[in-house]
Amino acid sequence: MSVQTKQLPERAHGVLAAVTERLEPILNTPITWILPAILFLLTFRLYPLLEAIRMSFTNMNLVAPDYQYVGLESFQQVISSPSFWTMAKVTVIFVAISVILQIILGMILALAIDYGVKKHLYGSVSTRVAVLSAWVIPGIVIGILWKIMLIETNYGIVNYFLVQSGFHVVSFLSDPQMALLSTIAANTWRGTAFSMIMLYAGLQQVPQHLYDAARVDGARALQRFRYVTLPQIKPVVFINLVLITIYTLNTFDMIMSLTNGGPGHATEVLALFMYFEGFNRFNLGQAAAVAVMMLLVNVVMTIIYMRFLIDEEEF
Numbered sequence: 001m002s003v004q005t006k007q008l009p010e011r012a013h014g015v016l017a018a019v020t021e022r023l024e025p026i027l028n029t030p031i032t033w034i035l036p037a038i039l040f041l042l043t044f045r046l047y048p049l050l051e052a053i054r055m056s057f058t059n060m061n062l063v064a065p066d067y068q069y070v071g072l073e074s075f076q077q078v079i080s081s082p083s084f085w086t087m088a089k090v091t092v093i094f095v096a097i098s099v100i101l102q103i104i105l106g107m108i109l110a111l112a113i114d115y116g117v118k119k120h121l122y123g124s125v126s127t128r129v130a131v132l133s134a135w136v137i138p139g140i141v142i143g144i145l146w147k148i149m150l151i152e153t154n155y156g157i158v159n160y161f162l163v164q165s166g167f168h169v170v171s172f173l174s175d176p177q178m179a180l181l182s183t184i185a186a187n188t189w190r191g192t193a194f195s196m197i198m199l200y201a202g203l204q205q206v207p208q209h210l211y212d213a214a215r216v217d218g219a220r221a222l223q224r225f226r227y228v229t230l231p232q233i234k235p236v237v238f239i240n241l242v243l244i245t246i247y248t249l250n251t252f253d254m255i256m257s258l259t260n261g262g263p264g265h266a267t268e269v270l271a272l273f274m275y276f277e278g279f280n281r282f283n284l285g286q287a288a289a290v291a292v293m294m295l296l297v298n299v300v301m302t303i304i305y306m307r308f309l310i311d312e313e314e315f
Contacts, residue, residue: 049295055288062282074289083265084273091249091269094184098248101188103241106195111225113196114203135193143257146186147173176266179259183267186258187251194247195240202236203229238309242302249294270294 056074060067078084109131116124134142149157150172159169172182206229214224230237252271255261261268261276268276270290278287 052288052291055284056292058285058288060284060288062284067285070285074285075293078286078289078293083268086265087268087270087273090180090265090267091271093180094187094251094267094269095245095248097184098187098191099241099245101184102191102195102244102248103237105188105192106199106240109192109196110199110203113200131193131196133193134190135197137190139190139251139253140257142186142190143254146182146189147258150182173259174263176263179263179267183255183258186254187248190254191244191248195244198236198240198243199233202233205236206232234309238305241305241309245301245305246298249298 057069057071058067059070059074109127113124113128115121116127137145150159151157152159152169152171152174154160154163154169156169156172158172162168162170170178172178210228210232211224214228219227249269250271252269252275255267255269255272256275259267261272271294274287274290274294277283277290
Protein backbone atom coordinates (compact mmCIF):
# COMPACT_ATOMS: atom_id res chain seq x y z
CA MET A 1 0.00 0.00 0.00
CA SER A 2 2.83 2.37 0.84
CA VAL A 3 4.53 1.61 -2.48
CA GLN A 4 1.38 2.60 -4.40
CA THR A 5 1.09 5.76 -2.31
CA LYS A 6 4.63 6.73 -3.28
CA GLN A 7 3.92 6.04 -6.94
CA LEU A 8 0.89 8.40 -7.06
CA PRO A 9 2.93 11.66 -6.99
CA GLU A 10 5.24 10.23 -9.62
CA ARG A 11 2.32 9.33 -11.90
CA ALA A 12 0.70 12.75 -11.37
CA HIS A 13 3.97 14.46 -12.20
CA GLY A 14 4.27 12.35 -15.34
CA VAL A 15 0.73 13.18 -16.46
CA LEU A 16 1.33 16.88 -15.78
CA ALA A 17 4.55 16.81 -17.76
CA ALA A 18 2.81 15.11 -20.69
CA VAL A 19 -0.03 17.63 -20.67
CA THR A 20 2.43 20.54 -20.47
CA GLU A 21 4.43 19.13 -23.36
CA ARG A 22 1.29 18.92 -25.50
CA LEU A 23 0.11 22.42 -24.56
CA GLU A 24 3.50 24.10 -24.90
CA PRO A 25 3.16 24.82 -28.67
CA ILE A 26 -0.23 26.41 -28.01
CA LEU A 27 0.88 28.41 -24.96
CA ASN A 28 3.83 29.90 -26.85
CA THR A 29 1.66 31.37 -29.62
CA PRO A 30 0.79 35.13 -29.57
CA ILE A 31 -2.95 34.42 -29.50
CA THR A 32 -2.59 32.94 -26.01
CA TRP A 33 -1.23 36.19 -24.62
CA ILE A 34 -3.72 38.50 -26.29
CA LEU A 35 -6.71 36.24 -25.66
CA PRO A 36 -7.55 37.83 -22.24
CA ALA A 37 -7.57 41.29 -23.84
CA ILE A 38 -9.74 40.01 -26.69
CA LEU A 39 -12.23 38.48 -24.25
CA PHE A 40 -12.30 41.70 -22.23
CA LEU A 41 -12.99 43.83 -25.31
CA LEU A 42 -15.66 41.46 -26.59
CA THR A 43 -17.43 41.31 -23.22
CA PHE A 44 -17.22 44.91 -22.05
CA ARG A 45 -16.88 46.83 -25.33
CA LEU A 46 -18.27 45.07 -28.35
CA TYR A 47 -21.24 43.38 -26.70
CA PRO A 48 -22.55 46.59 -25.03
CA LEU A 49 -22.10 48.41 -28.35
CA LEU A 50 -24.10 45.81 -30.28
CA GLU A 51 -26.71 45.68 -27.52
CA ALA A 52 -27.13 49.48 -27.62
CA ILE A 53 -27.61 49.36 -31.39
CA ARG A 54 -30.21 46.61 -30.99
CA MET A 55 -32.04 48.53 -28.24
CA SER A 56 -32.19 51.64 -30.41
CA PHE A 57 -34.62 49.83 -32.72
CA THR A 58 -36.99 48.94 -29.88
CA ASN A 59 -39.40 50.75 -27.55
CA MET A 60 -37.71 49.22 -24.51
CA ASN A 61 -38.71 50.79 -21.21
CA LEU A 62 -37.62 50.03 -17.66
CA VAL A 63 -41.21 50.30 -16.41
CA ALA A 64 -42.77 47.93 -18.95
CA PRO A 65 -41.17 44.46 -19.08
CA ASP A 66 -42.22 43.75 -22.67
CA TYR A 67 -40.92 45.58 -25.71
CA GLN A 68 -41.22 45.47 -29.48
CA TYR A 69 -38.99 46.29 -32.42
CA VAL A 70 -40.23 49.58 -33.85
CA GLY A 71 -37.58 50.31 -36.48
CA LEU A 72 -36.53 53.97 -36.59
CA GLU A 73 -39.36 55.19 -34.38
CA SER A 74 -37.05 55.85 -31.42
CA PHE A 75 -34.80 57.99 -33.60
CA GLN A 76 -37.83 59.91 -34.92
CA GLN A 77 -39.08 60.57 -31.39
CA VAL A 78 -35.68 61.86 -30.31
CA ILE A 79 -35.29 64.15 -33.33
CA SER A 80 -38.86 65.45 -33.04
CA SER A 81 -38.36 66.33 -29.36
CA PRO A 82 -38.94 70.08 -28.83
CA SER A 83 -35.61 70.53 -27.05
CA PHE A 84 -33.46 68.23 -29.22
CA TRP A 85 -32.12 70.84 -31.60
CA THR A 86 -31.44 73.23 -28.74
CA MET A 87 -29.40 70.51 -27.03
CA ALA A 88 -27.65 69.74 -30.32
CA LYS A 89 -26.64 73.39 -30.66
CA VAL A 90 -25.42 73.48 -27.06
CA THR A 91 -23.46 70.28 -27.65
CA VAL A 92 -21.76 71.66 -30.77
CA ILE A 93 -20.75 74.86 -28.95
CA PHE A 94 -19.60 72.96 -25.87
CA VAL A 95 -17.54 70.41 -27.82
CA ALA A 96 -16.06 72.83 -30.37
CA ILE A 97 -14.86 75.45 -27.89
CA SER A 98 -13.67 72.87 -25.37
CA VAL A 99 -11.66 70.94 -27.96
CA ILE A 100 -10.06 74.08 -29.41
CA LEU A 101 -9.10 75.39 -25.97
CA GLN A 102 -7.76 72.02 -24.85
CA ILE A 103 -5.57 71.72 -27.95
CA ILE A 104 -4.23 75.28 -27.67
CA LEU A 105 -3.62 75.25 -23.92
CA GLY A 106 -2.28 71.69 -24.02
CA MET A 107 0.19 72.68 -26.76
CA ILE A 108 1.33 75.76 -24.82
CA LEU A 109 1.87 73.73 -21.65
CA ALA A 110 3.62 70.92 -23.53
CA LEU A 111 6.00 73.37 -25.22
CA ALA A 112 6.66 75.18 -21.94
CA ILE A 113 7.37 71.96 -20.04
CA ASP A 114 9.53 70.61 -22.87
CA TYR A 115 11.54 73.83 -22.88
CA GLY A 116 11.85 73.76 -19.10
CA VAL A 117 13.06 70.15 -19.05
CA LYS A 118 15.64 70.76 -21.78
CA LYS A 119 16.92 73.89 -20.02
CA HIS A 120 16.75 72.24 -16.57
CA LEU A 121 14.55 75.02 -15.25
CA TYR A 122 13.17 74.87 -11.73
CA GLY A 123 9.49 73.94 -11.42
CA SER A 124 9.08 71.68 -14.45
CA VAL A 125 8.11 68.65 -12.36
CA SER A 126 5.77 70.60 -10.09
CA THR A 127 4.05 72.10 -13.13
CA ARG A 128 3.39 68.64 -14.57
CA VAL A 129 2.04 67.41 -11.24
CA ALA A 130 -0.26 70.44 -10.90
CA VAL A 131 -1.65 69.98 -14.41
CA LEU A 132 -2.09 66.22 -14.06
CA SER A 133 -4.00 66.65 -10.78
CA ALA A 134 -6.94 68.00 -12.77
CA TRP A 135 -6.94 64.92 -15.01
CA VAL A 136 -7.09 62.30 -12.24
CA ILE A 137 -10.01 63.93 -10.39
CA PRO A 138 -13.39 62.34 -11.29
CA GLY A 139 -15.82 64.47 -13.29
CA ILE A 140 -18.43 64.49 -10.51
CA VAL A 141 -15.88 65.92 -8.06
CA ILE A 142 -14.74 68.53 -10.58
CA GLY A 143 -18.32 69.69 -11.05
CA ILE A 144 -18.81 70.01 -7.30
CA LEU A 145 -15.54 71.92 -6.87
CA TRP A 146 -16.41 74.37 -9.62
CA LYS A 147 -19.92 74.77 -8.25
CA ILE A 148 -18.46 75.73 -4.87
CA MET A 149 -16.11 78.23 -6.52
CA LEU A 150 -18.90 79.78 -8.62
CA ILE A 151 -21.53 80.17 -5.88
CA GLU A 152 -23.48 83.31 -6.73
CA THR A 153 -23.07 85.06 -3.39
CA ASN A 154 -20.33 87.02 -1.71
CA TYR A 155 -19.18 83.75 -0.17
CA GLY A 156 -18.38 82.15 -3.50
CA ILE A 157 -14.63 82.05 -4.06
CA VAL A 158 -14.66 83.71 -7.48
CA ASN A 159 -17.39 86.21 -6.64
CA TYR A 160 -15.65 87.08 -3.37
CA PHE A 161 -12.53 88.22 -5.21
CA LEU A 162 -14.65 90.02 -7.82
CA VAL A 163 -16.50 91.97 -5.11
CA GLN A 164 -13.23 92.74 -3.34
CA SER A 165 -11.91 94.10 -6.64
CA GLY A 166 -14.90 96.42 -7.05
CA PHE A 167 -17.05 94.33 -9.40
CA HIS A 168 -20.58 93.04 -8.94
CA VAL A 169 -21.58 89.45 -8.23
CA VAL A 170 -21.66 87.47 -11.48
CA SER A 171 -24.43 84.93 -12.14
CA PHE A 172 -22.15 82.13 -13.25
CA LEU A 173 -24.72 79.33 -12.96
CA SER A 174 -28.14 81.02 -13.23
CA ASP A 175 -27.51 83.00 -16.41
CA PRO A 176 -27.79 80.74 -19.51
CA GLN A 177 -24.78 82.16 -21.36
CA MET A 178 -22.59 82.31 -18.26
CA ALA A 179 -23.60 78.78 -17.25
CA LEU A 180 -22.50 77.43 -20.62
CA LEU A 181 -19.21 79.31 -20.42
CA SER A 182 -18.69 77.98 -16.89
CA THR A 183 -19.14 74.38 -18.03
CA ILE A 184 -16.75 74.96 -20.94
CA ALA A 185 -14.17 76.44 -18.55
CA ALA A 186 -14.49 73.51 -16.14
CA ASN A 187 -14.23 70.93 -18.91
CA THR A 188 -11.25 72.74 -20.45
CA TRP A 189 -9.50 72.80 -17.08
CA ARG A 190 -9.99 69.05 -16.76
CA GLY A 191 -9.15 68.06 -20.36
CA THR A 192 -6.11 70.25 -20.96
CA ALA A 193 -3.97 67.87 -18.91
CA PHE A 194 -4.67 64.97 -21.27
CA SER A 195 -3.76 67.07 -24.32
CA MET A 196 -0.59 68.20 -22.59
CA ILE A 197 0.44 64.58 -21.95
CA MET A 198 -0.19 63.51 -25.54
CA LEU A 199 1.52 66.50 -27.13
CA TYR A 200 4.46 66.42 -24.74
CA ALA A 201 5.02 62.77 -25.66
CA GLY A 202 4.93 63.75 -29.33
CA LEU A 203 7.49 66.50 -28.79
CA GLN A 204 9.93 63.96 -27.38
CA GLN A 205 9.97 62.18 -30.75
CA VAL A 206 11.06 65.22 -32.77
CA PRO A 207 14.76 64.81 -33.72
CA GLN A 208 16.94 67.54 -32.25
CA HIS A 209 19.03 67.82 -35.43
CA LEU A 210 15.96 69.22 -37.26
CA TYR A 211 15.84 72.13 -34.84
CA ASP A 212 19.58 72.64 -35.15
CA ALA A 213 19.33 72.72 -38.96
CA ALA A 214 16.45 75.20 -38.76
CA ARG A 215 18.48 77.48 -36.48
CA VAL A 216 21.40 77.34 -38.89
CA ASP A 217 19.05 78.39 -41.69
CA GLY A 218 17.92 81.35 -39.60
CA ALA A 219 14.43 80.13 -38.68
CA ARG A 220 12.86 81.85 -35.70
CA ALA A 221 10.89 80.19 -32.91
CA LEU A 222 7.49 80.47 -34.63
CA GLN A 223 8.95 79.28 -37.92
CA ARG A 224 10.55 76.28 -36.22
CA PHE A 225 7.22 75.46 -34.61
CA ARG A 226 5.32 75.76 -37.89
CA TYR A 227 7.73 73.99 -40.24
CA VAL A 228 9.45 71.52 -37.91
CA THR A 229 7.35 70.78 -34.82
CA LEU A 230 3.85 70.64 -36.30
CA PRO A 231 4.68 68.37 -39.28
CA GLN A 232 6.53 65.97 -36.98
CA ILE A 233 3.75 65.68 -34.37
CA LYS A 234 0.81 65.73 -36.80
CA PRO A 235 -0.14 62.08 -36.11
CA VAL A 236 -0.12 62.78 -32.36
CA VAL A 237 -2.31 65.83 -32.88
CA PHE A 238 -4.71 63.66 -34.87
CA ILE A 239 -4.97 61.03 -32.13
CA ASN A 240 -5.33 63.74 -29.50
CA LEU A 241 -8.13 65.45 -31.41
CA VAL A 242 -10.03 62.22 -31.88
CA LEU A 243 -9.78 61.23 -28.23
CA ILE A 244 -10.65 64.58 -26.68
CA THR A 245 -13.56 64.99 -29.10
CA ILE A 246 -14.94 61.62 -28.01
CA TYR A 247 -14.35 62.38 -24.33
CA THR A 248 -15.92 65.84 -24.55
CA LEU A 249 -18.92 64.64 -26.55
CA ASN A 250 -19.54 61.94 -23.93
CA THR A 251 -19.18 64.29 -20.95
CA PHE A 252 -22.21 64.31 -18.68
CA ASP A 253 -21.04 63.61 -15.10
CA MET A 254 -19.29 66.94 -14.63
CA ILE A 255 -22.19 68.90 -16.13
CA MET A 256 -24.71 66.98 -14.03
CA SER A 257 -22.97 67.91 -10.77
CA LEU A 258 -22.22 71.48 -11.87
CA THR A 259 -25.47 72.69 -13.48
CA ASN A 260 -27.63 69.56 -13.94
CA GLY A 261 -28.27 70.80 -17.48
CA GLY A 262 -29.74 74.10 -16.35
CA PRO A 263 -30.81 76.78 -16.27
CA GLY A 264 -33.52 75.40 -18.51
CA HIS A 265 -31.68 73.45 -21.21
CA ALA A 266 -28.79 75.93 -21.46
CA THR A 267 -26.13 73.35 -20.55
CA GLU A 268 -27.94 70.10 -21.35
CA VAL A 269 -25.74 68.32 -23.86
CA LEU A 270 -26.77 65.16 -25.70
CA ALA A 271 -24.85 62.88 -23.34
CA LEU A 272 -26.74 64.32 -20.35
CA PHE A 273 -30.02 64.07 -22.26
CA MET A 274 -29.25 60.41 -22.93
CA TYR A 275 -28.65 59.84 -19.21
CA PHE A 276 -31.91 61.54 -18.23
CA GLU A 277 -33.83 59.67 -20.92
CA GLY A 278 -32.54 56.30 -19.78
CA PHE A 279 -32.41 56.61 -16.00
CA ASN A 280 -34.93 59.36 -15.16
CA ARG A 281 -37.61 58.79 -17.78
CA PHE A 282 -36.73 55.07 -18.24
CA ASN A 283 -36.94 55.22 -22.06
CA LEU A 284 -34.09 52.87 -22.86
CA GLY A 285 -34.97 52.71 -26.56
CA GLN A 286 -34.66 56.46 -27.04
CA ALA A 287 -31.55 56.63 -24.84
CA ALA A 288 -29.93 53.95 -27.01
CA ALA A 289 -30.96 55.89 -30.12
CA VAL A 290 -29.14 58.96 -28.80
CA ALA A 291 -26.09 56.80 -28.06
CA VAL A 292 -26.07 55.46 -31.64
CA MET A 293 -26.38 58.99 -33.02
CA MET A 294 -23.44 60.12 -30.91
CA LEU A 295 -21.45 57.12 -32.15
CA LEU A 296 -22.11 58.15 -35.74
CA VAL A 297 -21.01 61.70 -34.96
CA ASN A 298 -17.76 60.39 -33.47
CA VAL A 299 -17.11 58.28 -36.57
CA VAL A 300 -17.81 61.22 -38.90
CA MET A 301 -15.53 63.53 -36.89
CA THR A 302 -12.76 60.92 -36.97
CA ILE A 303 -13.03 60.65 -40.76
CA ILE A 304 -12.89 64.44 -41.08
CA TYR A 305 -9.79 64.60 -38.87
CA MET A 306 -8.15 61.88 -40.96
CA ARG A 307 -8.94 63.76 -44.16
CA PHE A 308 -7.35 67.03 -43.05
CA LEU A 309 -4.59 65.94 -40.66
CA ILE A 310 -3.18 62.65 -41.94
CA ASP A 311 -1.63 62.12 -45.34
CA GLU A 312 -2.23 58.85 -47.17
CA GLU A 313 1.46 57.94 -47.14
CA GLU A 314 1.49 58.08 -43.34
CA PHE A 315 -0.74 55.01 -43.04
